[in-house]
Amino acid sequence: MARILDGQDPKQLQEAVQALCAGRLVAFPTETVYGLGANAGDDAAVRRIFEAKGRPANHPLIVHVPNAEACLTLASAVPPAAQKLMQSFWPGPLTVIVPRRGEAAAAAAGGQDTIGLRCPAHPVARALLEACAQQGVLGLAGPSANVFGRVSPTTAQHVAEEFGDDVLVLDGGPCEVGIESTIVDCSRGHAVLLRPGMITRAEIEAALGEPLLDRDDAAPRASGTLEAHYAPRAKVRLMSADILQTALQVLGESPPRLALYSRTVRAPRGMLHRRMPDDAAQAAQQLFAALREFDAEGAELVWVESPPPAPEWDGVRDRLVRAAAS
Numbered sequence: 001m002a003r004i005l006d007g008q009d010p011k012q013l014q015e016a017v018q019a020l021c022a023g024r025l026v027a028f029p030t031e032t033v034y035g036l037g038a039n040a041g042d043d044a045a046v047r048r049i050f051e052a053k054g055r056p057a058n059h060p061l062i063v064h065v066p067n068a069e070a071c072l073t074l075a076s077a078v079p080p081a082a083q084k085l086m087q088s089f090w091p092g093p094l095t096v097i098v099p100r101r102g103e104a105a106a107a108a109a110g111g112q113d114t115i116g117l118r119c120p121a122h123p124v125a126r127a128l129l130e131a132c133a134q135q136g137v138l139g140l141a142g143p144s145a146n147v148f149g150r151v152s153p154t155t156a157q158h159v160a161e162e163f164g165d166d167v168l169v170l171d172g173g174p175c176e177v178g179i180e181s182t183i184v185d186c187s188r189g190h191a192v193l194l195r196p197g198m199i200t201r202a203e204i205e206a207a208l209g210e211p212l213l214d215r216d217d218a219a220p221r222a223s224g225t226l227e228a229h230y231a232p233r234a235k236v237r238l239m240s241a242d243i244l245q246t247a248l249q250v251l252g253e254s255p256p257r258l259a260l261y262s263r264t265v266r267a268p269r270g271m272l273h274r275r276m277p278d279d280a281a282q283a284a285q286q287l288f289a290a291l292r293e294f295d296a297e298g299a300e301l302v303w304v305e306s307p308p309p310a311p312e313w314d315g316v317r318d319r320l321v322r323a324a325a326s
Contacts, residue, residue, distance in 0.1 A: 002027070002159060002160040002162075002163045002164065002165060002166075002167045002168065002169050003165065003168055003169065004156050004157075004160055004169045004171050005168055005169065005170050005171060006171055007028075007029060007124035007127075007128075007170045007171050007172040008124070012170075013124075013127060013128060013131065013170070014131065015168070016028070016128060016168055016170045017128065017131045017132055017135060017137075019168055020037060020038065020039050020045075020132055020137060020140065021039065021132070021135050021136075021137060023038075023039065023042055023044060023045040023048075024038075024045070024166070024168065025037065025038055025045070025048055025049060025052060025166065025167045025168070026038075026128075026167070026168045026169075026170060027145040027153075027156070027159040027163070027167055027168065027169040027170065028124065028125055028128050028140070028142065028170045028172070029122050029124050029125060029156070029170065029171070029172030029173065029175060030064070030093075030120040030121075030122045030125045030142075030175065031092070031093055031120060031121045031122045031125075031175060031176050031177045032093045032120070032175060032177045032178070032179060032180050032181050032197070033144045033145075033152040033153060033154055033175055033178070033179070033180055033288070034144065034145040034152075034153045034154065034155070034156065034158065034159050034169075034175065035064065035125075035140070035142030035143060035144060035145055036049055036052065036053065036142060036143055036144070036145035036146075036159075036163075036167070037064070037128075037140040037141065037142045038140065038141050038142075039132075039137045039140065039141075040061075040063045040074070040105040040108050040137075040138070040139040040140055040141040041104070041105065041137065041138065041139070043106060043107035046061065046105075046107035046108050046141050047107055049061065049141060049143065052163060052166070052167065053143065053146070053147060053148045054147055054148045055143065055148040056148075057110065057111075058110045058111050058221065059110055059148075059221060059223070059226075060108065060109050060110030060112055060114075060115075060116060060220075060221055060222065060223065061108040061109075061110070061116075061141040061142065061143045061223065062095050062116040062117070062118050062141070062142060062143065062181070062183075062223050063105055063108055063115060063116065063117055063118070063139040063140065063141050063142070064117075064118055064119070064120055064125065064129060064139060064140045064141075064142045065117055065118070065119050065129065065138065065139045066119065066126065066129035066130045066132075066133050067090075067119060068086050068087075068090060068119065070133065070138050070139060071086075071098070071117050073101070073104065073138045073139075074100065074101055074104045074105055074115055074117065074138070074139055075098040075099060075100065075101055075115060075117065076098075076099045076100060076101040076102070077098065077099050078098055079098060079099075079186045079187070079189075081096075081184075081186040081190070081191040081208055082096040082098050082184075082186035084207050084208055084209075085184060085186070085191075085204065085207055085208070086119070087207075088207035089199055089203075089207070090118075090119040091119045091120055091121040091126065092119075092120075092121045092199070093118075093120075093121070093177050093180075093181040093182060093197055093198055093199060094118065094181055094182050094183075094184065094197070094199050094204075095116045095117065095118040095181045095182065095183045095184070095195075095222075095223075096116070096117055096118075096183075096184055096185075096186050097114050097115070097116045097117075097183065097184070097185040097186060097187050097194070097220055097222060098114065098115060098117060098186055098187055099113065099114055099115075099187050100112070100113050100114055100115040105139065105141065107141075108141040110221060112220050112221060114185075114187045114220045116183065116222060116223065117139075118181055122172055122175075122176075123172070124170060124172035125172070128140075128170065143223055144180065144224075145158075145159045145162065145163070145167075145169075146158075146159075146162050147162060149226070149228065149229055149230075149231060149326065150162075150230075150231060150232070150233075151230060151231065151232050151288050151291045151292055151295075151323075152179070152180065152230060152288050153288070154174055154175040154178050154285075154288050154289055155173075155174050155175075155289070156169045156170075156171035156172070158288075158289075158292060174285075174289075175285070176285060177197075177198050177281075177284060177285065178284045178285035178286065178287060178288060178289075179197060179198065179284045179287060179288070179315050179316065179319055180195070180197060180223070180224050181195075181197050181199075182195060182196060182197030182198070182199040182204070182315070183195040183197075183222050183223065183224075183225075184204060184212070185219055185220060185222070187220065188218070190210075190213055191204070191208055191210070191212050191213065192212065192213045192214070192215060192216070192219055193212045193213070193214060193215065194215050194219055194220075194222045194225055195222060195223070195224050195225055195318065196314040196315045196317075196318045197315045198280075198281060198284055198312075198315050200311050200312055200314065201311060201314070202311060224322075226322070227322065227325050228322060228325040228326040229319075229322040229323070229325075229326070230288070230291075230319045230320075230322050230323045230326075231322075231323045231326030232291040232292065232294060232295045232299075232302065232323065233295045234259065234291075234294055234295055234299040234300050234301055234302045235300065235301050235302070235326075236291075236302050236304060236320070236323045236324040236326070237301065237302070237303050237304065237324060238304050238306055238320050238321060238324040239303060239304070239305065239306060240305075240306050241262075241263075241264050241265050241305050241306070244260075244262065244265050244303060244305050245265050247303065248260075248265065248267075248268060248303075251268075257298060257299055257300035257301060258271065258272070258299065258300075258301050258302075258303065259271070259272040259273065259274075259294045259297070259299035259301070259302045259303070260272070260273045260274075260302075260303050260304075261273075261274050261275075261276055261290060261291075261294070261302060261303070261304045261305065262275065262276060262303075262304070262305035263275065263276040263277075263278060263305055263307075264305065265305050272294065272297055272299055274290045274293065274294070276290075276304075276305065276307075280307070280308075280310070280312040280313045280315075280316060281312075283307065283313075283316050284315055284316050287316060287319060287320075288319075291323070304320055304324070306320075307320065
């Protein structure tokens, strides 16, 4: 079982810093999900992330930085769109993709000439990044701290359940946002939305002063954008409320390994059920924990009521669609 450190304890925080400087992996909290961190400037350490997760080496990692100034060591340019978004949303759950400087963070970039950068808002993450910077580590590569393609972790215990003794876990409590950051590509002259999150398209467009373009075939590869992702061990089926209600009526008695995650549809007596919150932010915060609970309780199939079509639900809907595609 992975060792859990107290992120509020300065001595244990420093232990995490020293481990990262020595090339070890350290899972750390952010406001979105827990990340599996390594010194972004140490290609050997970054490769350990790919090995630990079972992640394809060409699937790039987001690099977490302590502030906007740190971007200049990793980016060859910070385009105006990226500057506007950083000023509006950093620190916070937004990643910008920008042109990469030379060989900086080469392993984390997955073979691309761009790099995804984020400045997290979580106080433990910020303390860790600032302490690392004092030791010459200017960014932490940090994908979600789970086996590749599976449900992201939102507590330290979730991470401990995924990895062995080689990974230290810095505990910062449950993540407040609960799903990964919004990703915007700013490397090609016009901002493009690559992954929705809890910062909405309308908020981003207001900060940019222009519309976002949608992802196209020329977009750089980015974290969490594969068709199938974020999946529990149980098979996920996503259905409208009407179809879900009909399916439950046809079903009759509940199979013992079927679980229901719904807002408006009531579960038959005896069925394993979690209620999806009516508020999008609360639903995002609880989503991955709920999917992990279904796995822990032995569900083999999870029927999920589709979220509302409102834009604030885009991030939750995206994660559920990808989970259902696995």
